[in-house]
Amino acid sequence: MQQRIAIIDLGSNTTRMIVVGYTPLQTYKLIDEVREAVRLAHGIGPDGKLQDIPMNRAIKTMRLFHQMCRGSGVDTIVPVATSAVREATNREEFLDRVEAEAGLRFRVLTATEEAYYGYLGAINTLNVRNGSVIDIGGGSTQVTVVRQRAVEASISRPIGAVRLTDRYVKSDPISAKDIKTLEKAIATQFDDVPWLVGQGGELAGIGGTIRALAEIDQKLRNHPIDRVHGHALSSERVYELYELFRGLSVKQRENIPGLSKDRADLILAGSAILTEVMRRGKYKRILISGQGLREGIFFEHFMLQHKPLIPDIRAFSVQNLARLYNYEVTHSFKVRELAVSMFDQLFPLHGFDAIARELLGHAAILHDIGNAVNYYDHHKHGAYLLVNSPMQGFDHREVAILALLVRYHRKGDVSVDHYAAVLNPGDDVLVAKLSAMLRLAEFLERRKNQVVQNIHVEIGKTVRMVTQAAGDNTVEVWDANRAAGLFRKAFGCDIEIV
Template identity: 35%
Template structure:
């Protein structure tokens, strides 16, 4: 498979962003470069509703720079889209014509529903959420969607974004109580025109875009969250309210010093959260979920994947993608360890309760346990842990990511205890026992293919007295190395499971 590269440009109302995606020869996708330029296009609308010439000049310059960056990376295709600021401008057609003429790019103008649909696709393919509301707060508009059983049911675009709300209601980003009440009243009236919004109470409000990502970063900094990842991060409504109240009281200069808040968003964060909390109440949602993916990701999936770009198994896709990014481990060995680990789990789980999303975590760990070998074989467990917690492992919770990484990198109980202590705010007390059990189970699965020759095609495992009897099915090679490894592992396995593994031979 040949290497392929594609650039996606999102001309938003607040920022203009470029992401360059690469498809590797092994079939994995990754972002290899990106750029962001503050545009504040929603602030550049004149009295006639037109995007002013100076803003268009800057936009042309930005697109020229982005195109040059794509050229240097030898991208085969550039896909550029524009959203609310240009969509709502009175001179929209003239702006698009000028961009095409002066940059050579045909910019797609997305409708509000198209913008919502691409944002939904980005979320759908990176999170395992069945039902909920999706909100995308941009600079010049907010898109709200309702989804059930991972199907988009309704969506609507409102002409309220962080930039134009700040311009109209906030003085240098300061939204006093009177202006806040006025804005909330206007927004509530707009929401009332869409009665379906109040008919699905008790669902999560999943947020995409800079406002919600910044909200998550500030909250994580406040509670000293030990994992640097906002995707799939959950927040309680009371935490959002407390943060909003504290930010509203600060002057712009003091607000810029808030941990987790970038200076270029300091004047937009209060209006942005004001929009978010108003919709949260209108939806009668039960919690916030932050999605790190969004419009650009949806455009990417739509451009490169068949069947409308939808993934039925986001976790399986991201496991395969990460594995393909680090292809040093022999794939037949990985597949064999995964099969054997699954067989062991099926034999043991009915008799030994294992919590902490055990099946999903073992699925992840048994496929990714060797990715660290591409950095250093002798310390691959340490590198595997780092890569797993810092990669795009989608469709599983932060807690699940940490358990999976701890299992994949498991060496002994002492090391697992150290990891558990480091990430204790995320990992529950009983997760340590889960790591012990799944970690030793994975070690046993690896031992049963120590020769990396797949000496049998299947495995039956039975519990007899205090033994775990392992019976290879379809043996097609010697088990000398595997038997030695199982015997060496037996004491550690027994300490955790109370069972001594015994490998029988069928030949």
């Protein structure tokens, strides 16, 4: 049964709400998302009290969020608060006001819970089995070490973009003296964490600072995929951006493409935290997660009483997207079976690895989702839907390859130019050959009746593909031979289908 859940995250800098429609253990889809920079932690003094103006901003925003939920069919609201409220000496007074004036009773997460939910959000949406997850918020930073997708160690430190900006950024642009003080304050927070030194492996990143770095990088590089989830930044790139921010005033940072004005003053301190962790841990790159604490809480509800870890993120993501667009199950799985069989039997002619085989299979499941828009040009519609959907567990290169396979499963000469910025050398050949196999598999399932049950490939000067059918397959053989031009071009040899 379809349900709607709203998860509200009251952070030190930003308050965010997501609304997700879902059927437990089956499918889910983001329905709405809204954010407001309330700066709740701004101005906290030595007494540790939240200030009146930020509290009023937060309460006003909570009231609006609650009204949005009431008017949009939300069944369950889960409001949580993190470090700013957790550490405030007047937190009970504030929480009572929120409940009285906005009608929401917030659960205050412990530092351990905050780290755990961030880990859940990342580990269920990024292909990271072993590595670390860093969550840089406005008031705190969490680092979690992951082994075989399980938490091995976790820390939370009271340093965040808002807290450090308020405390250490005293001039604009920041002075050399203040930079040294800021960097020393950050380094000191990790001096008692020996396991972080040289940790290495994959690093996944959560939080507004990290998303902002990805958005800046994408804008500066004209990145062809317009979403941060799955985007990767090298350590060198992170250090370059940090150096850039150090030399600019807030006003100058506001002109950086991809950086929102409400984060221009915070990006320096946030990127200083990331720089310290990456240098100390000797991480070579960071994989950006657009999913974090809110999504981690969602997965607890989505998985019901089960362990809130999706076993195979990539396969689930493909199935989720296919179901959302009402794919034809039997037809799609038969196309996958034929395409993968072709891949295996033609291995001497292509030599591609297991990842290429996996991507071909996933593209076969998704090849017809564009029919949800219109049959005409459904290959183009499908590619658009795929590249603009949350393909969890895939990096941007893999998303581009999947989109190209869907785009060329039906007709047309293969061109990878649009996605060249995220592809590797040789990917044009990979896409052409995989597309050729997917196209033949599609036309061998022309009538969507599974009449062609298997194929046998004989490799010679001419490739001979013998179909094994459960009935008359004249239509399929005829149409597959008509569609074989791409195969001849991609593989550089003739093919006969009988």
